[in-house]
Amino acid sequence: MRFSDAAGRQVVSTSTAETLGRVDEFVVDPRTHAVVAVALKKAEAGDTLAWSDITAFGADAVTVSGADKLSGPSPEVAALVGKEHRLLGRRALSTTGDELGKVDDVEFDPETGVITALVLSGGEVAGVRLIGVGSYAVVVQAE
Amino acid sequence: MRLMRTSEVTKRPVVTFSGEDIAQIKDVVYSAGGGAVGGFTLAGRGMFSGPLKQGLAWSSVAALGADAVMVRDETVLEPTQSILDASASSGGSGGDVLGSQVLTDSGVALGTVVDVIIQVDQPAGGQCDVVGYEIEASEALGSKGTRVLMPLPDTLAASGEHLMVPAAAKDFVAQDLAGFGAAVLAFRAQLEGPG
Numbered sequence: 289m290r291f292s293d294a295a296g297r298q299v300v301s302t303s304t305a306e307t308l309g310r311v312d313e314f315v316v317d318p319r320t321h322a323v324v325a326v327a328l329k330k331a332e333a334g335d336t337l338a339w340s341d342i343t344a345f346g347a348d349a350v351t352v353s354g355a356d357k358l359s360g361p362s363p364e365v366a367a368l369v370g371k372e373h374r375l376l377g378r379r380a381l382s383t384t385g386d387e388l389g390k391v392d393d394v395e396f397d398p399e400t401g402v403i404t405a406l407v408l409s410g411g412e413v414a415g416v417r418l419i420g421v422g423s424y425a426v427v428v429q430a431e
Numbered sequence: 432m433r434l435m436r437t438s439e440v441t442k443r444p445v446v447t448f449s450g451e452d453i454a455q456i457k458d459v460v461y462s463a464g465g466g467a468v469g470g471f472t473l474a475g476r477g478m479f480s481g482p483l484k485q486g487l488a489w490s491s492v493a494a495l496g497a498d499a500v501m502v503r504d505e506t507v508l509e510p511t512q513s514i515l516d517a518s519a520s521s522g523g524s525g526g527d528v529l530g531s532q533v534l535t536d537s538g539v540a541l542g543t544v545v546d547v548i549i550q551v552d553q554p555a556g557g558q559c560d561v562v563g564y565e566i567e568a569s570e571a572l573g574s575k576g577t578r579v580l581m582p583l584p585d586t587l588a589a590s591g592e593h594l595m596v597p598a599a600a601k602d603f604v605a606q607d608l609a610g611f612g613a614a615v616l617a618f619r620a621q622l623e624g625p626g
Contacts, residue, residue, distance in 0.1 A: 318449070381446060385496020422450020425499070 291376060291394045299328060302343055303354045308333055315369050321415045323401035325365045334358035336365060345398040372423035380408050381425040391426055434608045437547040446499040452476050453505045454483055462518035465528060468549055468559035469518035472511050486511035489559050495551045528594055533566050535598040542566035544594060548580060562615045572601060579604040582615040
């Protein structure tokens with residue numbers, strides 16, 4: 289699944305069948321090459337949903353057991369959230385200091401949240417090569 | 432391994448492996464009598480673009496690429512003065528050769544230094560050698576005013592006013608960086624060789 293496909297997807301409670309919010313941004317931890325949380329918009333119960341609290345990341349909706357799973361970001365997530373940690377649209381630099389293009393999209397495994405590939409304007413690179421996401425660049429291990 | 436003009440390296444951002452641009456290159460600090468890069472002085476980025484008290488030693492550079500200078504994290508920066516001192520103690524006069532007149536040991540002026548060519552390993556490791564200069568040619572090189580690349584021997588004498596090169600250096604000039612690597616090797620091989 290790609291970030292661009294999943295953005296805007298509704299988050300639904302399995303206990304009340306209510307829509308709790310919509311997927312806004314993905315919070316990525318470069319150390320684990322995985323999505324650790326989803327930032328939500330139009331959510332009253334809280335703007336952050338930890339990946340571990342997601343029941344299923346489905347093709348049409350993200351399900352959670354209840355509104356109590358939504359909260360403010362935990363300290364670990366707070367350090368990774370925000371515009372300066374966004375992958376999409378950011379320049380990608382290899383560890384050799386060469387620009388590889390812009391990050392057009394990100395592929396992830398909806399079961400585990402693991403990032404499988406970065407879709408760059410210059411081609412795809414494997415998700416395991418991601419080592420940093422900062423305000424200036426996304427850093428990718430050189431081959 | 433690749434060749435670069437140092438003028439292209441200045442202003443290049445210094446980026447950590449976590450993707451933050453912590454500085455940009457201000458100037459190159461030469462060591463080993465101008466024969467190698469000892470490190471860089473830095474300036475801030477964006478609105479903090481004044482000179483920084485912290486510099487970057489060559490040994491802390493993870494990679495010098497076409498678009499950025501990569502470092503592990505911001506803790507590798509060290510006081511600029513210690514980089515200047517280390518370079519000076521390795522025999523570097525700062526190696527400020529821009530504007531120097533290039534003189535052969537037979538007393539012919541070949542031109543004026545306008546840029547410094549360095550050789551960079553990928554990833555960085557070992558020494559960053561100065562392998563040549565870009566010079567604005569005099570009549571002695573044929574076409575006055577054009578820019579040519581001239582390889583350097585491993586060791587050279589530089590005073591800030593003149594740069595002494597062996598007379599043979601002028602036989603190994605190249606027009607662009609693409610052909611320059613071979614010219615450097617050929618030139619050094621000849622200096623070391625029996626004839």
